[in-house]
Amino acid sequence: MNKAKRAAVIAGNWKMNKTPSETAALIEEMKPLVADADCGVVLCVPFVDLPAALDAAKGSNIKIGAQNCHFKESGAYTGEISAAMLCELGVEYVIIGHSERRTYFGETDETVNLRTRAVLDAGLTAIVCVGESLTQREQGVTAELVALQTKIALRDVPAEQLSRVIIAYEPVWAIGTGKTATAAQANEVNAVIRATVASLYGDAAAEALTVQYGGSMNAGNAAELLDQPDVDGGLIGGASLKAADFATIVRAASR
Numbered sequence: 001m002n003k004a005k006r007a008a009v010i011a012g013n014w015k016m017n018k019t020p021s022e023t024a025a026l027i028e029e030m031k032p033l034v035a036d037a038d039c040g041v042v043l044c045v046p047f048v049d050l051p052a053a054l055d056a057a058k059g060s061n062i063k064i065g066a067q068n069c070h071f072k073e074s075g076a077y078t079g080e081i082s083a084a085m086l087c088e089l090g091v092e093y094v095i096i097g098h099s100e101r102r103t104y105f106g107e108t109d110e111t112v113n114l115r116t117r118a119v120l121d122a123g124l125t126a127i128v129c130v131g132e133s134l135t136q137r138e139q140g141v142t143a144e145l146v147a148l149q150t151k152i153a154l155r156d157v158p159a160e161q162l163s164r165v166i167i168a169y170e171p172v173w174a175i176g177t178g179k180t181a182t183a184a185q186a187n188e189v190n191a192v193i194r195a196t197v198a199s200l201y202g203d204a205a206a207e208a209l210t211v212q213y214g215g216s217m218n219a220g221n222a223a224e225l226l227d228q229p230d231v232d233g234g235l236i237g238g239a240s241l242k243a244a245d246f247a248t249i250v251r252a253a254s255r
């Protein structure tokens with residue numbers, strides 16, 4: 001399978017931005033701008049904004065995602081949200097293992113794996129984030145590290161659930177910094193991720209896998225990044241908060 005046959009997905013990560021009313025307004029603004037998209041369009045919003053986002057996106061091609069969820073089904077986990085709760089709301093995607101969660105909230109490769117499995121078992125799609133720090137890139141361990149993160153994230157994930165996994169390569173040094181990986185760097189690491197998945201699940205499964213790039217992707221650089229053979233979409237932070245910029249990225253991914 002070549003790139004043209006894989007599902008390209010542009011997912012916005014709004015992080016801790018927008019109130020419910022602001023969420024509704026921004027989605028109303030985006031809807032007509034992305035209506036003709038020839039790729040998946042997902043907006044991952046804060047937990048409290050999910051009902052407003054689902055309501056605003058109803059009847060459109062925009063799917064709604066969360067930015068995290070706990071790996072237990074229920075119990076004494078104050079402040080946490082389960083995959084079943086998200087599922088009942090109508091959420092379809094969940095970002096797992098974003099570098100901000102790894103850095104600020106103690107997320108580890110092991111909890112990324114547990115959360116990924118919880119998301120998949122609930123019938124949702126997991127957008128699993130992997131990526132190296134600047135130090136790790138300078139140490140020359142990017143490929144090994146990203147392969148390791150991918151392998152642990154997918155531990156015990158059955159092959160039949162892989163079609164609901166998206167992997168986002170997000171170099172930590174490129175997130176929110178304005179520094180983007182070059183198109184060649186993004187493609188090279190995305191290919192490592194695909195090869196890792198091929199070693200676990202076989203070539204056909206790896207060829208069908210959507211592997212995104214994320215890290216300061218914007219309206220100006222999206223086309224070159226998305227043109228790479230192993231880049232099947234993007235996870236977009238800052239630029240997903242501006243309707244026109246997000247729509248430009250969606251257009252660049254449409255083919």
Ligand code: PEP
Nearest residue numbers: 175176214215216237238
């Ligand atoms: C992100 O939050 O996943 C991200 C890629 O952010 P930004 O586009 O702002 O770098």
